[in-house]
Amino acid sequence: SLALGLIVGVLTTLSIKFLISRCERDAASLSSEAARLHSSEIAVKKIVNGVEGLIGNTPMIKIRSLSKATGCEILAKAEFLNPGGSPKDRVALNMIQMAEEQGLIQPNTGCVIFEGTSGSTGISIAMIARAKGYGAWIVMPDDQAQEKYQLLEKLGAHVEKTRPASIVDENQYVNLAKRRALEFSGGKEHEADNDSNGGKGRGFFADQFENLANFQAHCYGTGPEIYKQTDGKISAFVAGAGTGGTIGGVSSYLKPLIPKLKVFLVDPPGSGLYHKIKHNIMYSPYEAEGSRRRHQVDTVIEGVGLNRLTKNFDLAREFIDDAIRVTDQEAVQMARYLVREEGLFIGSSSAMNCVGAVRVARMLGPGHRIVTILCDSGQRHLTKFWNDEYLREHDILQQQIPSIDILSGSNKNSGDDPLSFIM
Structure with missing residues (x-):
């Protein structure tokens, strides 16, 4: 029994030493991993102050497939990663904060923010309004993707739809939003005294198209972020314009710091901005009688x-050097290309921007760095831009999207130029 006890004791000692040795090795491995993570300098804020604290500081993505195909470094600022899903979060927050500073609205007093929008700004306003204690009344054209209306309603906004119309029409969505704000405020426009409305909270018309808080949000936010992320090494900035705030604000910050920077406007079918930059005439051939398919800006x-x-x-105009027209077909094909090659599921305006970036890369030649904006996710475009049946019904998608090899992920029909769909 003594011998048995000695054997048990020796085995126990050896087992303990083995476990201690293994724990020491594991600890050393964990310390090495922790050091590696620390050395990568991951910038993470431990705590942000509410949903507003999530806005901005979006990452910059290198789009590898487009960079490889063009010989340029094509970078995209992932603005769709803002909490409201677009760069309009920056705009909405700045417009609301400036209105508060001017005494036009006060939280938790029954004030309502009114806006006319195609969707993204309304979603941002509805989100921030909820967080800050305001109501939101959003007026939209009735031909937008259904997901936008649904999301607005889930955020608690009152959604009013109106038919697409020219800005001269009193029921055009921007004009209607302004009128609703005046009606809510008893006909008084942007007065700083809430008590003048009989104790009821006032209506504030945000007015993203004319409110320069839009421009300033990008001049003081998006622009500096882009400069820091690229160390100021940019050949061209490429972006579309819905209000002009993004392209104008970003360019106004970057151009004085990067004198050789070229800024390109990307414009969809039916918009007059392309001709304004190219020829200083606000006119599109789509405006000709009988040529328009669907609505004023004739595009998906x-x-x-x-x-x-x-x-x-x-x-923004003084900062824009040139303009590029992108077709619906090019944007649709680019979106499918990027989800196939990059796993990036983007929306229509992001796809348009990427087509523009490729065009600029071809114009400038290899070796340049081009920055654009990914301003929306495909999740808000499932019923239109990502709906092949809808696109075929409207003669936008006239052929099948090139087939994909499921195992390799490659495009069987790409030929030598994977971006041959861009004219």
């Missing part, structure tokens, strides 16, 4: 394009 690309000058775009 939502949220961009205008047929009038706004204060925000007027400020």
